Amino acid sequence: MFAIERRNSILTALKEEKHVVVSELAKQFEVSEETIRRDLDKLEKEGYVVKTYGGAVISEGAAIELPYVVRKKANVEAKQKIAELAAELIMDGDTLILDASSTALFIAQKIKAKKDITLLTNSLEVLMELSDVTGWKILSTGGSLKERSCALIGSQAEECLERFHVDKAFISCKGVEAEHGFSDSSDAHAAVKRKMIAAASQVFFAVDSSKFGKLSFASISGFSGIDAVITERCPSDEWNRIFVANDIECIYPRGGENG
Amino acid sequence: MFAIERRNSILTALKEEKHVVVSELAKQFEVSEETIRRDLDKLEKEGYVVKTYGGAVISEGAAIELPYVVRKKANVEAKQKIAELAAELIMDGDTLILDASSTALFIAQKIKAKKDITLLTNSLEVLMELSDVTGWKILSTGGSLKERSCALIGSQAEECLERFHVDKAFISCKGVEAEHGFSDSSDAHAAVKRKMIAAASQVFFAVDSSKFGKLSFASISGFSGIDAVITERCPSDEWNRIFVANDIECIYPRGGENG
DNA sequence: AGTTTCTTCTCTCAATAGCAAACATGAAAT
């Protein structure tokens, strides 16, 4: 193994583990700790990691995953939990749609180890994230690039979605409300998401709890035809009743595990 | 065994093994290590591999596998010069096609200040690079994401290109050769580029001088229908004759614009 | 707190392996 490959492996490990330990890396790669320290020095100089006593952590804002894009910090924890739940629902061999949301990006990160996935998305970020997986079939809808975002929208994206059919779609939204269902702030996004719903056998809405009871500008869909809502914690009794009444499963972390 | 066969063998090995070792290759091909190093030099200049201490690793998709490697190390200077020349050819209000090459990415970087551009591309990197400009109309072709790259290819990309027409297309290739014209290493890429040529009023081929005289696997196009070649320095008399004979303008630094 | 103890870090040194540049050779092309 070349030094360059070792450093690359360290970076990959850091992406997943968030922190690495010098002594463990030394054992793993069968080199001296000194060598590992020098690797970390180099990576630190290049801005990818921050060294700490005993190891290193991934550099916030490191250009690894999203070199060009500002990371969105809003509700990261909730979105991570939702993404974990979504990842559990995805099986080897599935065909999927992911929309252009930060939750979708988290889902993409968490399912990279799965096999034989076919995936269709209108998110540039998801595509970039998955550009290094092998053995998948990854499709982009195409379409217009929405200003200051990484989403492809418009008639071309919509037409593309009419031509495919998938097992499961994971979609997020800006608000969900008892009377009007799921809504989004942009009509163009809502239109694309309607096509995604139509193209999938099972539709999962990823909605963190801050969006419950919110009604946004553009309606995406009522409750009919939606299979499940994924959220980061058990919703109120009121919302549970609404979900039951509309025959929607509500998926949230069950107690017992940490996180 | 000819040198070119040996280099092809090295490339094939690299695609499977991910990394090659100078000393092993020297034994395998029964040549000196120096010869292997020169082979790797050449392959690196052409952008296929990234040399490292003791050997080399594949460069295709190296941006992802080896994020911190200067993947655009290969002929950056030439590509930057070519991109500058291309940027001078692009006017406010133009409609453009950019392909999925590193030169295209450089061009995108250099034209961000222009106004009212309409741009169609099959490159995720170009889209990401331009995701923060405002007032443009940016379109993605859609299509299949080629493994370990940031290019969208396949029938969907090709069909999309049939539905649009632009003023200028900037396309790169792996080789240009007197008899067979422009060629690329992948058939899927070549097919997309053919559609790009058909979709543009003016077609510019960005070809750094290391690619002159090279013939790659998949033919893209002959000289007919190509308006200009952009390269980083004045080509040989022989190549100038070829360009004149085929009615192709050759654009290079210092007074090439008006040929 | 202060001290001890253990770990980890930094720095220097030396050994090895790999590298680049210059030059030489021989074959093929012009």
Add this chain to the structure above:
DNA sequence: ATTTCATGTTTGCTATTGAGAGAAGAAACT
């Protein structure tokens, strides 16, 4: 005959690595 190209060889130079000593940090104890 000359040029060009691929190749090999030689010769210093550099990169990578590990070892060891002392400094610095963390943790555990009185």
